[in-house]
Structure formats: C-alpha cells, structure tokens
Amino acid sequence: MKTMIRMERPFHTLWLLAILTLVLLIVASCAGNKAVTEVQELPKASVVQEQPPVQEPPKAPAEATPTHGQAESEFVLSETAYKETKRDLSDLVQELNKIIAAKDYEKWLTYLTKEYRAYYSDPAVLRAQSEAPLLKKYSVVLRSLKDYFHYVVVGSRQNVRLDEIKALDENRVRAYMYVDNTPVIIYELQKVDNQWKIGIIE
Incomplete structure (x- = not known):
C-alpha cells in the first residue's frame, strides 16, 4: 500500500x-x-494624413511635440515670424476645410503644388491607396486625383484644425493637430510664389 x-x-x-x-x-x-x-x-505613420473615411496615409511625426526652435538641427523661426506663419496657416486650414466640405475639387486644385498633383495622380500610388481598409470594404478603386479627393480627402480633411507648426525652412512647414495629446501631421505645406500650398515634403 x-x-x-x-x-x-x-x-x-x-x-x-x-x-x-x-x-x-x-x-x-x-x-x-x-x-x-x-x-x-x-494608425499608420500620416496621421491624420488622410485615412478613415479613407485618409491620406497618416504620417506620424518623429518628434513627440514639435515646437519651433526645439532642437539645434531644426530651422528656427523668430517668435514674430512663428506667430505670423501660424496665423496665416491657421486661416489657410480653415479655408481648406470649407472647400473640402463643399467638395469643390476645382478650387482645391488651386491649393496643390505640382509635386502633390503628380504624386496622387500616379497609378501606383492610387492602387496602394485603394488598399485602405475602408476603401476595400466598399470596393472603391481610385483611378485619378479626383477620385482621391472625393474618396479620401473629403472624408478626412473637413474638420481639421491647426494646433502647432514646425518650420523646416522659410518656405516649408509641417502643420499639426493634437489628437489625444499626440501631434499628428495634417498637412505638408510649401510656399510657392508667395502662396502656401499643400505639398509633399520628403
């Protein structure tokens, strides 16, 4: 036992x-x-760089909180220039919100750089954008910049706001909006012939 x-x-x-x-x-x-x-x-790195309802690929900023003069390697604006630039771009963002909400494609085109137009007219880029979950869900296939505007931009850029900017130089700026206390890029802006336009900054 x-x-x-x-x-x-x-x-x-x-x-x-x-x-x-x-x-x-x-x-x-x-x-x-x-x-x-x-x-x-x-979210993919775009931030709010256009995703649901189908946005432009979000590009999450590398920096936690972008501010002018934050690091020695950054382009530094004077306090006055920073405030003036931010005010001008805030007005621009509000104007773009109205144009996008009205789905005014022709007017929106006037605020694009040549590089932006070319990039989002590229068939390869449009195919990649068409792989976004919401577009695939509704079987939307982007074939032109106009498609991109109606199915991506209109759904993601109507109500953005400018909370912060980061100047890369005198003519190139990244515009940010805070989402849950995290800065997200809403626009890459470039000054062309003394007018700010939506561009693509490498």
Whole structure:
C-alpha cells in the first residue's frame, strides 16, 4: 500500500505541473495575441494624413511635440515670424476645410503644388491607396486625383484644425493637430510664389 502511494505522488505532481505549464502557455499566448492586435490597430505613420473615411496615409511625426526652435538641427523661426506663419496657416486650414466640405475639387486644385498633383495622380500610388481598409470594404478603386479627393480627402480633411507648426525652412512647414495629446501631421505645406500650398515634403 505504501508503495502505491509513493508511486502516485510523483504521477500527480507531474500531472499538476503539466496542467500549470499548459495554463501559463495559454495565458502568454493570449497576451501576445492581444499585444499584436493592439499594435495592428495603431494608425499608420500620416496621421491624420488622410485615412478613415479613407485618409491620406497618416504620417506620424518623429518628434513627440514639435515646437519651433526645439532642437539645434531644426530651422528656427523668430517668435514674430512663428506667430505670423501660424496665423496665416491657421486661416489657410480653415479655408481648406470649407472647400473640402463643399467638395469643390476645382478650387482645391488651386491649393496643390505640382509635386502633390503628380504624386496622387500616379497609378501606383492610387492602387496602394485603394488598399485602405475602408476603401476595400466598399470596393472603391481610385483611378485619378479626383477620385482621391472625393474618396479620401473629403472624408478626412473637413474638420481639421491647426494646433502647432514646425518650420523646416522659410518656405516649408509641417502643420499639426493634437489628437489625444499626440501631434499628428495634417498637412505638408510649401510656399510657392508667395502662396502656401499643400505639398509633399520628403
């Protein structure tokens, strides 16, 4: 009888260890899956650079909080120039909101640089944009800059606001809006013939 008891104890111990190990593996697996899901749900780097309802690929800024004169490598605007530029661009963003809300494609075109027009008219770029989840959900295929405007820009740029700017030089600025205390790029702006336009900054 004693012999039987001695044989059962290690058997039960091993059985319990096997069960505990299995439970720990399942918990770890669930936690890993949750982490992967959370990472996949994060917005792509555009920010608000046009995504749902189909936006331009969001480009998350590298800096946590862009401010003028933040680092030695950044272009530094004087306080006066910074305030004037931000005021002018804030007015521009409000004007663009109205144009986009009215779905005025022809008027919107006047605020684009040649580089922006060319980039978002490129069939390869349009195909890539068509892979956005919301576009695929409704079987929307972008074939032109006009399609891009109606299906991407109109759905993502009607109500943005300018909270912060970062000057790259005298004629190039990134415009940001804070979303949950995180700065998100809403526009890349370039001054062309003394007029600010939507551009593409590498």
